[in-house]
Amino acid sequence: MLPANLFFFVVVVFIALATIALPISAERFDYPTANLSTRWVNNAATLQHSVSYSDGSAVRAIVLRSPETFYGPSFAAGFFCAPPCRVFLFAVFIVQTNSGAGITLTENGMAQVVWAANRDLPVRENATLELTFNGNLVLRDADGTLVWSSSSSGQSVAGMEINDLGNLVLFDQRNATVWQSFDHPTDTLLPGQSLMDGMALRANSSLTNSTENQVYMTVRPDGLFAYVESTPPQLYYSHPVSMNKSRKDPTKVTFTNGSLSIFGQSTQPSNISLPLAKSAQYMRLEFDGHLRLYEWSNSEGKWTMVSDVIKVVPDDCAFPMVCGKYGICTGGQCSCPLQGNSSLSYFKPVDERKANLGCAPLTPISCQEMQSHRLLLFADVSYFDVSHTVLNATNRDDCKQSCLKNCSCRAVMFRYGQNDSDGTCFSVSEVFSLQTIQPEALHFNSTAYIKVQLSPSASASTENKTKTILGATISAILILLLVVTVVTAYCVRRRKYQEVDEELDFELLPGMPVRFSFEKLRECTKDFSKKLGEGGFGSVFEGKIGEERVAVKRLESAKQGKKEFLAEVETIGSIEHINLVRLIGFCAEKSNRLLVYEYMPRGSLDRWIYYHHNNAPLDWHTRCRIILDIAKGLCYLHEECRRKIAHLDIKPQNILLDENFNAKLADFGLSKLIDRDQSKVVTVMRGTPGYLAPEWLTSQITEKVDIYSFGIVVMEITSGRKNIDISQPEESVQLINLLREKAQNNKLTDIIDKHSDDMVSHHEEEVIQMMKLAMWCLQNDSSRRPSMSMVVKVLEGAMSVENCLDYSFFNANSVMSGQDQDNPPAYSAPPPPSILSGPR
Missing domain, CATH: 2.90.10 (Agglutinin, subunit A)
Incomplete structure (x- = not known):
């Protein structure tokens, strides 16, 4: 038996120790779940568990799973920023944690991002993440712009959890997974x-x-x-x-x-x-x-x-980006292409201090100057991909000629065995890293021919050198050379006057925007280094003139000549409207034709309604505003200009969005001016397949072909899909056929964009009315379609949609099959998916 006073002392000590121990377990840093109706603000003051690392990166955890051991790697979800920490991603990342103290700082243990939401569009300080009451996880920028959502609303979500595998999960009442980050991998x-x-x-x-x-x-x-x-x-x-x-x-x-x-x-x-x-x-x-x-x-x-x-075989040089674009990898070292012992250089490093970033051509390839294309020969050089484009050429000369005749070809590889007159020719449309090889080790030979654009000075130098050699060695044809020289001088002089005439054409245009030199635009785009996108008539590059960001469209396709260029400059150079992309200036120097537009940071509409870039769905009010902006732009073109202007290529790719999702019409290369006393005009079929009105079959059109195309675009915006989508079941490939069926059966709700919860749950009747407006615009008889001023009034609530609508909408494929084969249409080629932030 312990003495009474000793027993009392032991009891007091035990209670004291227990009191001290309890907070240790209670403060365990482990909060892997979150409940509905919770909102987090990206701010170090509001998110307590924020850590900044020595490399300039930072994390702000929202949910975190503590490690099984006291210290070690663990998964968290929250806001992450890479150095120098100006913008953030909502991400899942691995951090070093202490189960009693939270995220720890170790010298080399920076956070590793393993998943991110819409990483192409980072957010700023005070951005918000919300797990809404209806079970949708929504990320918005500081200004309220929707950046990303899980699109899980209405699916009985009970909460959010980061589990032991690093999977961010939205779960229901039965703990079953409704949405998970594992289903949407990024790079990890x-x-x-x-x-x-x-x-x-x-x-x-x-x-x-x-x-x-x-x-x-x-x-x-x-x-x-x-x-x-x-x-x-x-x-x-x-x-x-x-x-x-x-x-x-x-x-x-x-x-x-x-x-x-x-x-x-x-x-x-x-x-x-x-x-x-x-x-x-x-x-x-x-x-x-x-x-x-x-x-x-x-x-x-x-x-x-x-x-x-x-x-990959034979070594690391066979990876596509080991030396960037156009770089040649030799034993792990990168260099730019330089032919033989020549002092001429056609390429420059992207960064002199970082050879692995690749090279850029000094003179970009121009399809309008194909006569100045040359192929540089590189023996014992191969390419990583020989799987896809095999040309019908078995000898070296045919291989080279096939590339010189095709402007989209940027290089060819000729691979052969013992006999170099019998081999295989591979074409490359975009040149990534090349590699030097040892033929005896690989049991085949390979020669690369890389296409370059000769500058005028280089062409002249080559021509003079050839003439000197011929003059020195073949004296018997001096007189002939003299005649050739005279004729050449005459042609050059004649061409010069033609160019002067063409220059005068541009000078005489009324209301002309600023005219830039080609050298100025080359400088402002950093030698056309950052391509925003490309379309049927050329490529668009980001540039900066003074403090203003611009989009520079360089016309490269032979399809758009002087006539189309003049049309685009004259059309939008003399008009100005809040819903038309502003033409700042242009360049017309010899064969160089460029247009300078205002920069549109949100890119083209197709990016936001087709869901190719993991973008969050646009809310209904934003879609309505975009539709109204398009209508106002068209109304101005059709009814408020001195001469009616038919755009003739209305499609989501030609509708650009500014930072506030205000829409503007772009790309007037196919537009047509119509006198107000003309009821119809006759013109060759032009536009984009799928958006063509039925009257194109007669080649007699009015501005109402734009209204038909507008109806197609409205249906794409409300349904969240392409007009012609071959990934759909056969009966649903054509949106117009599907619309006809649903309209006749009174089931228009079936084609409302299911990605958008607010359209389905809160604005269903408004969406149906918008579809009826689209159907009014899609009437086969152009006289039954509304004018754009009537469309604007409907959108503003000043009038109603026509009741007696004809649902036998014309099939877009019929327009395609009915075209004149001897008179091909001036189609605008459907552009590839892109993140274009400027006009096409």
């Missing part, structure tokens, strides 16, 4: 995560730039493949799996401890072996094309690369 795979058939990893542009690179890896039914994006995509890695037609299981790739397993329709998975995990791991597809496995080293206190997962 985590242990336990799978890539399903059709999913892809896409690399970041650099270590500090989160925007998407051209490198991606995707799962197909026949295996795992890696590409660099171009037209067409260029393959640099493949891991095919055997196919078993009797099995219907979709192909998937799963990252497990010790392997990357590819489960296809074969009976056994195909495995890529990996080092067994000693600690936390993740796998990342990086901007140079490598898929690397990283592991946390407890001893070194940092992430280390433990495996280069995919292998």
